Amino acid sequence: MQIIVKTAGDDFASRMAQMFETVIHEGHGSLVLVFLIGVIFGGIIQYTRVDKFEKIAGFAMLKDTIVPKMLFLAIGLSSIGLYFMIEAGYAHYHVKPIMWGGLIIGGILFGTSMAIFGKCPGTGPVSIAEGRIDVLVGAIGGLLGGLVFTLYYDDIFKPIMGESAGKITLPSLFPGHEHMVVLIFGIVVTIVAILIPKKELFDEADLSKLPEDQRPDRQ
Amino acid sequence: MSRLPWWMGGILMAGLLLMTFSVFGADRPLGASTYVPYFAGLIFDLDPEKYSYLQHIKNPGAWEGVMLLGALLGGFVTSVFITKSFRFSVIPTGWKKYKNKSVVSRLVWSFVAGFVMIIGARMAGGCTSGHFLSGVSQIAISSMVFGTVVMVSLIITGKFFYRKKEK
Numbered sequence: 208m209q210i211i212v213k214t215a216g217d218d219f220a221s222r223m224a225q226m227f228e229t230v231i232h233e234g235h236g237s238l239v240l241v242f243l244i245g246v247i248f249g250g251i252i253q254y255t256r257v258d259k260f261e262k263i264a265g266f267a268m269l270k271d272t273i274v275p276k277m278l279f280l281a282i283g284l285s286s287i288g289l290y291f292m293i294e295a296g297y298a299h300y301h302v303k304p305i306m307w308g309g310l311i312i313g314g315i316l317f318g319t320s321m322a323i324f325g326k327c328p329g330t331g332p333v334s335i336a337e338g339r340i341d342v343l344v345g346a347i348g349g350l351l352g353g354l355v356f357t358l359y360y361d362d363i364f365k366p367i368m369g370e371s372a373g374k375i376t377l378p379s380l381f382p383g384h385e386h387m388v389v390l391i392f393g394i395v396v397t398i399v400a401i402l403i404p405k406k407e408l409f410d411e412a413d414l415s416k417l418p419e420d421q422r423p424d425r426q
Numbered sequence: 427m428s429r430l431p432w433w434m435g436g437i438l439m440a441g442l443l444l445m446t447f448s449v450f451g452a453d454r455p456l457g458a459s460t461y462v463p464y465f466a467g468l469i470f471d472l473d474p475e476k477y478s479y480l481q482h483i484k485n486p487g488a489w490e491g492v493m494l495l496g497a498l499l500g501g502f503v504t505s506v507f508i509t510k511s512f513r514f515s516v517i518p519t520g521w522k523k524y525k526n527k528s529v530v531s532r533l534v535w536s537f538v539a540g541f542v543m544i545i546g547a548r549m550a551g552g553c554t555s556g557h558f559l560s561g562v563s564q565i566a567i568s569s570m571v572f573g574t575v576v577m578v579s580l581i582i583t584g585k586f587f588y589r590k591k592e593k
Contacts, residue, residue: 222468229488236452241489244452245496247442252497253504255435256511260518267584268524273432278558280436285443285563298447301455302566303557309549310568314575316546317553321576322583324539325518327554328547329458331540332494333501338514344533345540352544353463354470360479368549377565392565400436410519416510421428 249333256413258333260325265408267322272406283397290378290389302374309368428509443559454489455560458497459553461490462544524588 231238252258257274265271292298321327324345326334331349334342356364377392378385409424419425430438445451464487466472467480474480480487505512517532525531547553550572552561558576561569 217471219468219471222471226464226468226488226491229485230492233485233489235454235485235489236446238492241452241492242496244442244446244456245493245498246500246503247438247496248456248458248493249497249500249502250504251430251435251438251442253501253509253511254430255432256429256509257435258501261520264518264520264524264584264588267580268588269581269584277432277436277439278554280433281439281443281559282562284437284440285559286565288440288444289447289563290565292444292448297449298444299449299453300564301447301560302564303551303561303568305568305571306551307571309551310571311575313546313548313550314572315579316542317550317572318546318576318579319583320539320543320546321554322580323535323587324543325520327458328462328544329497329553329555332458332497333505336498336501337505337509337512339518340514340516341518341532341536345536345543348537348540349462349544350466350469352541353466353548354472355541356545356548357463357466357472357477357479360477364545364549375567377567377570389565405432408520412513412515412519413509413511416513417428423429 248329249336252330252333253337258326258330258337259410259413261408261410263327263330264322264325268408270406271408272403276400276403276405279396279400279403283393283395283400286396287389287393290385290393300374300376302376304371304374306368306371312367439559443563447560452489454486455556455564457486457490457552457556457560458494459490459544459547459556460486461494463548464488464491523592 227238230241235241236244255273255277256262257277262271262274266274289298293300326342326345328349331342331346335346378388381388407424414422414424443456446454446456460483463479464483467474472480474484502512516529517527521532550557552569552572557569557572562573
């Protein structure tokens with residue numbers, strides 16, 4: 208039996224089918240693998256609870272430090288691992304360009320709204336998946352933001368973002384000492400992750416559903 | 427165990443990131459904000475021929491779109507069976523404690539913040555995943571600039587937007 212999927216149409220279903228088709232032909236992992244990466248990504252975020260308002264907005268209020276501790280540890284470890292993988296030919300650089308306007312104005316908009324929303328684009332969907340209606344409303348706002356950005360990209364946003372000043376990494380500024388810079392960076396960031404004092408803001412509504420001996424605030 | 431400790435989360439996230447980067451995996455960085463304008467294009471039926479940004483994000487948008495579907499499933503299954511956090515709610519507990527108890531206020535702020543957040547992420551070219559995790563792990567200057575600006579504006583906003591003491 209042959210399964211024929213029509214992807215040439217223009218209705219919403221075929222536009223979705225075209226998304227899968229693009230991924231299949233893109234050569235960045237099979238469709239199953241990309242989906243699986245998402246499942247693990249969502250699983251880690253949910254299992255560590257970093258998608259919670261109390262974790263992200265809590266960090267903005269400096270009442271919770273789980274997000275920076277986890278983020279810095281992940282960065283410290285993978286910066287060393289990634290560098291040697293690239294050296295060995297098992298991975299490639301995908302460095303984003305330095306666009307001063309985009310990075311600074313975009314960063315201010317992003318950081319400000321992250322503190323208010325208590326989510327970011329990766330943790331938001333995980334929150335929606337656990338039933339958070341306010342995040343769903345925020346996602347609709349996000350979709351409209353994406354629409355406005357797409358519609359006015361050439362006229363408004365591209366000029367603000369500015370020209371690319373190159374795709375530079377810190378180690379490349381120290382020719383001959385790249386290994387050293389990467390090792391120092393990775394170790395320092397990992398130590399910072401461990402040294403950030405651990406503070407947690409708990410959500411009683413969540414924890415009350417757990418058995419007494421599994422509550423993280425009682426341990 | 428119904429919660430993973432932060433260090434386990436960090437190690438697992440580093441593992442996932444390296445797998446995504448490796449040539450045996452996806453040979454690309456992990457990102458989670460390009461899918462938003464991509465889905466906006468799908469939903470509002472924008473013609474990719476007319477909008478240069480859609481051509482620009484055709485491949486990464488589709489990749490992240492599929493990844494996002496996986497993240498929704500992974501988050502849902504974990505929240506139901508492991509963390510037991512699945513329930514419908516409108517106002518986060520922390521918002522009630524440090525901001526207000528108004529549903530309208532929370533929904534309006536969520537909508538506005540979601541809108542601004544995606545514009546910010548797309549202007550900068552990435553978000554917490556694409557810039558912070560993937561970019562700073564490559565020790566990229568652009569991502570370190572973004573990371574610093576985001577951290578500073580996050581903490582300044584947190585200081586002035588919320589009240590200090592619990593109500």
